[in-house]
Amino acid sequence: MTEIQKNIKIVEKRITEACERAGRSRDEVKLIAVSKTMLVETILEAVKENIFVFGENKVQELVKKSEDLKDYDIEWHMIGHLQANKVKYLPNIATLIHSVDNLRLAGEIQKIGEKSNKILDILVQVNIAKENTKFGLLTEKVEDFVREVAGYQNIRVKGLMTVPPFVRNSEENRHYFKKMKKIMVDLNDKNIDNISMSVLSMGMTGDYEVAIEEGATLVRVGTGIFGERPYLK
Numbered sequence: 001m002t003e004i005q006k007n008i009k010i011v012e013k014r015i016t017e018a019c020e021r022a023g024r025s026r027d028e029v030k031l032i033a034v035s036k037t038m039l040v041e042t043i044l045e046a047v048k049e050n051i052f053v054f055g056e057n058k059v060q061e062l063v064k065k066s067e068d069l070k071d072y073d074i075e076w077h078m079i080g081h082l083q084a085n086k087v088k089y090l091p092n093i094a095t096l097i098h099s100v101d102n103l104r105l106a107g108e109i110q111k112i113g114e115k116s117n118k119i120l121d122i123l124v125q126v127n128i129a130k131e132n133t134k135f136g137l138l139t140e141k142v143e144d145f146v147r148e149v150a151g152y153q154n155i156r157v158k159g160l161m162t163v164p165p166f167v168r169n170s171e172e173n174r175h176y177f178k179k180m181k182k183i184m185v186d187l188n189d190k191n192i193d194n195i196s197m198s199v200l201s202m203g204m205t206g207d208y209e210v211a212i213e214e215g216a217t218l219v220r221v222g223t224g225i226f227g228e229r230p231y232l233k
């Protein structure tokens, strides 16, 4: 067995166990293998292990890999910071855009959605720990943002995404995951027209089990599957 195959087995087992601890069904949680910086051959090793959902954080890389791997039935997610001028590449490639955190970007997604006659699925990125190094809306800005985007006809707000602080002990992030879940539940309770969210994208290699225990529906695992990334940017 290759290292990647072994890693996938471990991650799958941990996801299943976290679901059991939380009394959740395994199919409530989807694993996104974060393949940024990884070669197509490396991605194919994961495909062999029945991984068909991948996350990338750069549009060019996403476009290139989706072309190289077009013969495989892969679902691609855009998880990284996104510039408005790159949105035009995404409609036929990305199943979900995780990283929407400003109206300029949302406006461009609306425009491109309209042009391509599609409704584009997005998540609203929240900077849950108010870190000034991180993208995402501050908690107190999320409701106004969602209310505004709710009026955009070619955008469907599926839920929320966050990248919490890097911590050695994943328990330190539990309260942030709890807060994310609460923000989503509270927003749904407001019955905003067009808004019914069910997706919580949270949890990475260091903390996905805790995230699942607190309600994550998408976990984004890179290092835990592919090993350390080469430092190329």
Ligand SMILES: *Cc1c(COP(=O)(O)O)cnc(C)c1O
Pocket: 034, 036, 057, 079, 080, 163, 204, 205, 206, 220, 221, 222, 223, 224
């Ligand atoms: C790189 C990345 C991940 C994966 O991080 P790991 O710690 O390697 O699992 C998850 N989410 C986002 C937004 C990323 O950029």
